Amino acid sequence: MGSVPAVAPAELSQWQHQSVLVVDDEPGMVSFLHRSLALRCGWVATAGSVEDAADLLSRRHFDLIVLDIALPGRSGVEWLHQLREQGFAGDVVLMTAYADLETAIDALRAGASDFLLKPFSVAQMLNAVKRCFERSSLRRENFVLRRELDQRDDSVEGMIGNSAQIHDVCARIKRIAPTPSTVLIHGESGTGKELAARALHRMSPRGSGKNAGPFVPINCAAIAEDLIESELFGHVRGAFTGAGSGREGLFYYAHGGTLFLDEISELPLPMQAKLLRVLEERKLRPVGSEQEVQVDVRVVAATNRDLVAEVAAGRFRPDLYYRLQVVEVVMPPLRDRIEDLPDLVHYFIDQLSARLGVSQFACDEAALARLSRYKWPGNVRELKNLIERSLILGYCADDFAPDDEIAVSPAPTPESGDDESLAAVERRHILGVLESCKGNKSEAARRLGVSRKTLERKCAAWGV
Numbered sequence: 001m002g003s004v005p006a007v008a009p010a011e012l013s014q015w016q017h018q019s020v021l022v023v024d025d026e027p028g029m030v031s032f033l034h035r036s037l038a039l040r041c042g043w044v045a046t047a048g049s050v051e052d053a054a055d056l057l058s059r060r061h062f063d064l065i066v067l068d069i070a071l072p073g074r075s076g077v078e079w080l081h082q083l084r085e086q087g088f089a090g091d092v093v094l095m096t097a098y099a100d101l102e103t104a105i106d107a108l109r110a111g112a113s114d115f116l117l118k119p120f121s122v123a124q125m126l127n128a129v130k131r132c133f134e135r136s137s138l139r140r141e142n143f144v145l146r147r148e149l150d151q152r153d154d155s156v157e158g159m160i161g162n163s164a165q166i167h168d169v170c171a172r173i174k175r176i177a178p179t180p181s182t183v184l185i186h187g188e189s190g191t192g193k194e195l196a197a198r199a200l201h202r203m204s205p206r207g208s209g210k211n212a213g214p215f216v217p218i219n220c221a222a223i224a225e226d227l228i229e230s231e232l233f234g235h236v237r238g239a240f241t242g243a244g245s246g247r248e249g250l251f252y253y254a255h256g257g258t259l260f261l262d263e264i265s266e267l268p269l270p271m272q273a274k275l276l277r278v279l280e281e282r283k284l285r286p287v288g289s290e291q292e293v294q295v296d297v298r299v300v301a302a303t304n305r306d307l308v309a310e311v312a313a314g315r316f317r318p319d320l321y322y323r324l325q326v327v328e329v330v331m332p333p334l335r336d337r338i339e340d341l342p343d344l345v346h347y348f349i350d351q352l353s354a355r356l357g358v359s360q361f362a363c364d365e366a367a368l369a370r371l372s373r374y375k376w377p378g379n380v381r382e383l384k385n386l387i388e389r390s391l392i393l394g395y396c397a398d399d400f401a402p403d404d405e406i407a408v409s410p411a412p413t414p415e416s417g418d419d420e421s422l423a424a425v426e427r428r429h430i431l432g433v434l435e436s437c438k439g440n441k442s443e444a445a446r447r448l449g450v451s452r453k454t455l456e457r458k459c460a461a462w463g464v
Contacts, residue, residue, distance in 0.1 A: 059291065385447060
């Protein structure tokens with residue numbers, strides 16, 4: 001084995017977020033592995049038997065287990081089989097002094113990530129650990145990338161506009177981003193809350209630099225109530241009907257990065273209590289597990305509802321509200337920054353025409369004036385959808401206005417009764433879209449840029 005080599009300062013914290021459990025009944029090997037890994041990893045624990053190791057694993061999460069095969073009582077291969085059946089998805093490096101082909105095959109079948117033959121050097125051991133951590137990192141990155149591709153809505157990459165409201169939002173994000181604080185983003189549907197959340201992540205230490213973590217978004221309204229806990233926290237095998245294998249939750253995949261909880265007000269009250277505990281203790285318990293997992297995640301939440309009113313109505317926990325609103329960002333509706341509309345129109349025409357492979361059209365002053373008179377209940381998302389539809393259908397400047405087939409509701413004028421509320425305009429607009437979709441709520445929700453659940457809730461409130 002040899003002595004532990006000197007470690008350069010740059011290497012001392014290369015795996016600072018990783019935790020390792022060493023299981024071996026030889027004191028010399030345990031001491032050697034602990035000294036080698038403790039210099040580089042955030043947490044290293046040791047055990048001399050499967051029973052002791054299982055007890056440690058029941059009390060906290062480990063990213064990697066370095067496990068000897070020949071142990072008193074139960075062998076490492078037997079325990080590894082059991083761990084995989086229970087849903088443990090972390091990497092396991094098996095060690096042995098008595099290797100043959102059959103042992104190696106058993107190790108692979110049991111789900112070993114790597115194999116070390118004793119005696120081994122520090123370099124061999126560190127290379128095995130490095131390979132495991134790199135695979136784990138790639139798994140998280142691939143999951144996040146697939147999720148982003150699945151949920152991508154081609155939202156703009158930056159804040160478009162020069163209004164005072166947008167300048168204020170950008171300045172606030174720039175000030176908040178470097179801090180680790182939880183952020184609550186308020187704004188109507190379609191104002192760009194996820195865009196602000198991504199900007200917070202990109203401009204933070206978690207989203208930039210060599211060790212940048214992932215940005216993981218989830219729409220709380222799009223997940224069934226009985227699945228949201230598993231989606232966020234993960235589950236072990238057999239935790240519920242259909243759970244044939246274990247799975248990590250989104251908190252795991254957001255490790256070292258940012259978890260964006262959109263439409264936070266849609267979380268059921270029991271789930272709100274569990275989320276509060278995670279935010280306060282930085283620990284979670286997967287569904288069906290007795291093991292707590294430490295998490296290193298910044299949470300950014302967003303809502304289009306008045307959470308103070310939701311708290312007063314008993315639909316949102318006051319303690320969770322106060323825990324979330326450490327810092328707030330308010331996204332202004334498009335009608336309050338209408339001077340940004342020309343910049344947004346031209347940006348979307350350029351962006352969408354290139355993506356769709358269609359010709360651009362000119363938006364003259366008369367068309368911009370018509371657009372400026374509209375109240376835009378769907379905000380920037382509605383504007384983007386209108387431009388996309390106009391590009392696809394080949395509208396010219398004279399046709400380009402929000403009172404066509406889908407965007408049916410021009411702003412109320414004083415002559416028609418200036419007392420019409422925004423809620424009335426929104427109702428008329430949504431019902432017009434629903435009618436144009438011949439009652440297909442899924443299609444109407446897609447065109448409006450909201451979840452079907454939100455659309456159904458509004459329709460129920462109107463008695464539709």
